[in-house]
Amino acid sequence: MAISSRSTHRRLAVGSFIEEYANRVDILTFDEETLSIKPDPNLSIDHPYPPTKLMFHPSPKFSNDILASSGDFLRLYSVRDTSIEPISVLNNSKSSEFCAPLTSFDWNDLEPRRIGTSSIDTTCTIWDVEKGAVETQLIAHDKEVHDIAWGEAGVFASVSADGSVRVFDLRDKEHSTIIYESPQPDTPLLRLAWNKQDLRYMATILMDSNKIVILDIRSPTLPVAELERHRGCVNAIAWAPVSFQHICSGGDDSQALIWELPTVAGLNGIDPMSMYTAGSEINQVQWSAAMPDWIGIAFANKMQLLKV
Amino acid sequence: MDEVKTTVVADDILASASASVQWSPKQLVFRPYAPVIKSESRTPNFKKPLVSRLTKDIVETYRICNPKFNYSDELIPKRFLTNPSAGILxxxxxxxxxxxxxxxxxxxxxxxxxxxxxxxxxxxxxxxxxxxxxxxxxxxxxxxxxxxxxxxxxxxxxxxxxxxxxxxxxxxxxEDKHHIVxxxxxxxxxxxxxxxxxLLQSNLYELLKLNHYRGLSLSYVQLFSKQILYGLALMKDAAIIHCDLKPENILLCTRNGVKPPEVKIIDFGSACMEDHTVYSYIQSRYYRSPEVVLGYRYTTAIDMWSFGCIVAELFLGLPLFPGASEFDLLKRMIKIIGEQPPDYVLKEAKNTNKFFKCVGSVIHEDGSQASSSGRSIYQALSEEEYEVREMKKPSIGKEYFNHMNLEAIVKKYPYNKSLKDKELARECQMRLSLLDFLKGLVEFDPAKRWSPLQASKHPFVTGEPFTCPYKPAPETPRVPVSHNVKVDHHPAGGHWFAAGLSPNILGANRVGMYNNSHFQVTPYAHGGNFGSLGSHGSYNDGTGLGSSYGSYGDNSNMLKYYSPVGPSAMNNYAQNIPVLGSSPDARRRFMQIPHGSNGFAFSPAGNFAPMSLGTSPSQFTPPYSQVTAGSPGHYGPSSPARGNCHGSPLGKGTGSGNQINRRKGWGYSGNLPTQESPSSAHWQGQFPDVNSPNLNAGNWKKQQQRNSGNAGGHGSFSSGKPYLHPNSVIHDKPETSSSLPDPGDWDPNYSDELLLQDDSSELSNMTIEFSKGMQISQAFAPTESTVGVARYNHMSSSNMSTQRSHAESTPDLYAHPMMNSSHLTPHFTPSRLGQQPVQRFSHGRSMGSRGGEWGHVKVQAPLSSFSSGGQRSPGSNNNAPWGRRGNHPIAANIVPSSHGGNEYGRIA
Missing domain, CATH: 3.30.200.20 (Phosphorylase Kinase; domain 1)
Known part of the structure; x- marks a missing residue:
């Protein structure tokens, strides 16, 4: 799911996960006055395979809402008032019929031309979406890349099945910096969230782990905190858009937890500030600057907006 | 979500916004956290979370969605660790x-x-x-x-x-107690x-670097010294000379627990047996012993010199003798130690004239005159005198220490300011002890220099209080270990190979290395050894056996070593029966070794040494490889020079080409092929008379057998039945005429290529001797013997050019171009000193045969050859930046990225 950054419409995008080729992406409108969420039959479009991520154009001022999705390819859609139209399908595969699926992408909010995608072929591709061309492709990891997140206009980080978090600077493509490696080699890292309020911090989750690992890029390799209060594996994380020390997580224990990073960790670990129990395993958490008071979660076939 | 049902669950409690500066979530739907004690009775979720199915298991998910979906790991771009990563050979x-x-x-x-x-x-x-x-x-x-x-x-x-x-x-x-890898x-x-x-950790140079080139505390210097001495003592017992001891080759071991740190000696790639000191150009310059600089015979004592330099460097943080050239090195030694090499060494050393002038009359052959008068009959050349003699200015490095004698350097080295009186006194005492220790190690006279055993009993190492200058007990004479060793593997390890290594031989020949006593026993062993030593044929003692490098795996020498046949193989050789040899590439080769002394009489092998240098890469690879080697023309199918390969200009051409390439490779720069081409053309022109078809075999595998063991391919010169080594190259260097710069002068970068140049005069021998020794298994083409001559010319010209280029590039070497910041533990990095040569000059044993032989040289190198050589090298310099970056065209290929240091590129 994704939340539009535009202030004029409270728009959300949700994608299906159906184990069939045909999946869908729907655009919903949220009315904060009436607290209602309305689907619009006109704003629904087929999507091949389940999308791995949806995201709206990061600039609130952009004339048209543009939605991007990753899956077999990176796709861009124009979302108008009454219709949703594909703009382009960005495919970096040169040869084979089936390219390596994209596990995720991130739209650079400081440089909205740039979208970075992560792929299981170990690479990250930086697209110039205005030109529809690849700006660069990096072999980012030794195994599948599972997520990517921009920090600055030219700096991104990625996580991989190789268990590492690496930071890349497009000005110096010769090097990357490993800022974390999972303790057991090759424990896949699935998702990554860079704290936009304080770029020193990022958070990642390990596969089949109830841990959220908080990293400080100033102290590579040693996490500054590990949040371990979920009773199932953690599936999604989102930093607060308005505070540098809050993060929300959702997991297989059906819980959404809001954490405040303490300045000093206690002996017994860190407890979350607050919790919400959903009806089943939470698969997605969104917390957007456009709607900072609302956290979106997705579980089963439901999407909820939770006021905070 | 197959269908999107949405609900808004926000309780409609629009709580009054408590507008605090500090954001905190309102307690609406989110409730204060309370740990859940009892496990819920919810049915466990057997399905993997969506996030896993969209990341880790996405391929499976896609296959479920679309049974036709197909993805293979082959699509994954490789992250190359080797640079350049283009598959060419x-x-x-x-x-x-x-x-x-x-x-x-x-x-x-x-x-x-x-x-x-x-x-x-x-x-x-x-x-x-x-x-x-x-x-x-x-x-x-x-x-x-x-x-x-x-x-x-x-x-x-x-x-x-x-x-x-x-x-x-x-x-x-x-039991792994002697600190050797x-x-x-x-x-x-x-x-x-x-x-x-x-796998070990970082080396001592990196350690010093991390310490910002400040010295280590004396307790660490002592600890490491003791450990290194354990290793050196073992090597002396085994009669093995490391030949490249330096801080880069001493690595820290992985620490386990609270044990004191441990180091180990690595890189025996330059080592040799004490009784087969084949190369004269060995050791990295800063750690090079005076006898090696002077071209005097050497023993395990040269490692003790290097060890002394290392101990001093651990204490000082900077090298004790950072000579920018051999001249500078010697000058620093003399100044810091306050003495000069003993006259008996100077009298016999090959290179004495390069650095010293004789100022006294030699009255007694034994030098007693000099010693009795207390004054040496030799005086070190001044810079000006050196310049006149060598036709070039010596490179002089800057001085790191203001006090240019050892005592002052040690005593005045800055003290740790935190030391209290008592500790300071102890520090001073230990420094006196260290000074005395160093004096026994950086001793000009190899005979007086302490052995590892003697040094290990010095108070500095034992930790005993230092009271008076240490007088080591004389080493008890004992049966030279090498002798014992001979029984097993003498000489020089060639045998070992025989026994143990024949990689491709279909597995037939893994024989325990030490099991074949037969080998050792055979008279031929000696000769064979050389080959095996990888001596590159440089061994010149006239007795012969040089194994030619050119011959490579195919060489008969090699065969011996690789021969799976085992002991009997030797016999076969002796009898001149073709033996099925196994060379590394597993092809069969027939070889015959000449019977009797003739066979082994070829001394000249020394000339071939250069080949070995890897100067002819193409041998192992398809023909076009030569192009990369830098002299395409040469190897081209039409190249006349082919058959002779040895010593032929080809060698040179390629040699230098390689040099350049290699260097570039090091620095990661692009190719030079274009530059080389002029030179290659040049070479070709020079040898019009040599006709050998090219058989080209660029593949060494294809080459068939070789000639006699010793002479190897060389025999082909005289016999006219060349063994074709199409790509092999030899570099001979004419006896060091004073006009040619000594490699040592520019050698920080010195790398194997340099080694190509052999000492010299052995060239001439080749031609003569070959005829006897030759045995051809398969003549590929007729060849003429003139090649040898031609070679000479080439050598000189190419040498010049290569040297020049090296000299120019020297300064860059001080950087560690390859080092990645993230890799603190490389075992092998180009050192600041330049690479240790893989091949070295032969050590002058063949001196007697020199000189006269030059008569063979009939062809003078055309002037043009010089110039072409010269042009080439500067050009290459320009194109061969050392730095790592810059060379990577980021443009086109995916280059890997990684950890702090590996590179990645992009796919454009």
């Missing part, structure tokens, strides 16, 4: 430098044991090849694997390392010899 497995192209997660497989070494990272790169950090699943540990270049010379040299290290490990130090395994994979070692 060896069916695309090797790059232009004959380095195996390593990529992350590619396996190196020992086909015999099926053990798989999974490449994870690169630890370093050198002229010999690369070192990869590999994971071995069945051992559950990382090891360091040296992947040798696919070139015969390096292959040979690496075999020496294998045999020497195996001997040291198994025979002399089975352990060798685990060796095998050939895709034509590359791979040697697995234990």
């Amino acid at each position: 060896n069916d695309g497995f090797d790059n232009e430098n004959s380095d195996f192209i390593l990529s992350v997660n590619c396996p190196l497989i020992n086909s015999e044991t099926q053990r798989r070494y999974i490449v994870k990272d690169t630890l370093g790169q050198g002229t010999f090849g690369q070192v990869a950090k590999c994971w071995v699943a069945e051992l559950d540990r990382f090891v360091a694997v040296k992947v040798i270049k696919n070139q015969p010379a390096y292959y040979q040299q690496a075999l020496v390392e294998v045999s020497i290290l195996t001997t040291l490990n198994k025979k002399f130090d089975p 352990r060798i685990f395994d060796y095998f050939v994979y895709q034509r590359h010899l791979c040697i697995a070692f234990e």
